Amino acid sequence: MAETKNAEFYQEVLDICLTAGRLMIEGGSEMYRVEDTMLRIARNAGIMDPRVFATPTCVFMSLDGGKLSQMKQIRDRNINLELVDRVNALSRKFAAKKISLKDLKSRVLALQTELPTFPLWLQVMGAAALSATLLVLFMDDYDWVDFPAAAIVGALGYLAYVFFKRFTRVRFLSELVAAMVMSVIAIGIAHFFPEMVVDNILIGALMTLVPGLAFTNALRDLFMGDLLSGIVRLFEATLTALALGGGVGIVIKFLGV
Incomplete structure (x- = not known):
């Protein structure tokens, strides 16, 4: 007993x-x-x-x-x-x-x-704010023309990422599609407003999906001696970055921008 x-x-x-x-x-x-x-x-x-x-x-x-x-x-x-x-x-x-x-x-x-998470509308608003502010950070210039465009593209791209993620278990596919959606929207906005720069808008918008934390954790695992998990996470973060870059590249190639 x-x-x-x-x-x-x-x-x-x-x-x-x-x-x-x-x-x-x-x-x-x-x-x-x-x-x-x-x-x-x-x-x-x-x-x-x-x-x-x-x-x-x-x-x-x-x-x-x-x-x-x-x-x-x-x-x-x-x-x-x-x-x-x-x-x-x-x-x-x-x-x-x-x-x-x-x-x-x-x-x-x-x-x-009951996984703790934020409502979708708040996540989208956060993506918009992050895209606009990171545009300023990475371009080192208060580009007020591209500032609102980056917020819109980042928000819609993140929304597309969440939407497509529900229909596929392939994580990198949803990121690829989200990057393509961002590129199409950014190019469309620049078409109607020629003073806007597509590169600047995409640099800010894509930051919402860039695996910065995953890459940092991968390096930390490597430094702590967890070589297997560090290498796996580093490879995973690299695939995510390639998916984002590939999505942008596909749209630019076919639209001839």
Whole structure:
């Protein structure tokens, strides 16, 4: 009876740790942070010698000296730092004895169905503001002519990215289509308003989809010694950049701009 209870306890801790790790990876966390959070939960649950190995596509964990091992696969990865922060905060509350293991489990499971995110209209407004301000930053000039155009193109392009992402599991395809939409709109605006510069507009608009954080996390994983995850994320960020550049290049080639 005691052995059964012990096995159930190990399984409960394992499920909580793996779910927490999966959520953090889906939110774009670095691998060392994922492993640290999972180990912190297991150790504060009273389990000695927990073992964790996390990659961008899968997370492994073993307890009880390796007798109980399981894994969870990660298929969808985005940038959701709010999700990462919430999972990390729950693990620290559990470490500080502010919540019980049962509370930790219920709250982690709740995050699966209630992922923290902003409404779509606010994301689109953020994309517009980001596109316009980054235009000024990268061009090193207060280009008031292209400023509103970059905001419009960035907002519509981001909206297209979210829309097409719902119909395909190929992440890079939605980014390619979004870049093409941005290019068509930017060229169309420049056609009616010749004083506007297409290059300037696209430089600002594309920044909403450029994988800056993914590239930074890839380098950080490499510097922390997580070579596998670092290389995978670096390659993923490179493919995203190629998809954005390819989308712009295709439109410019066929429209003859």
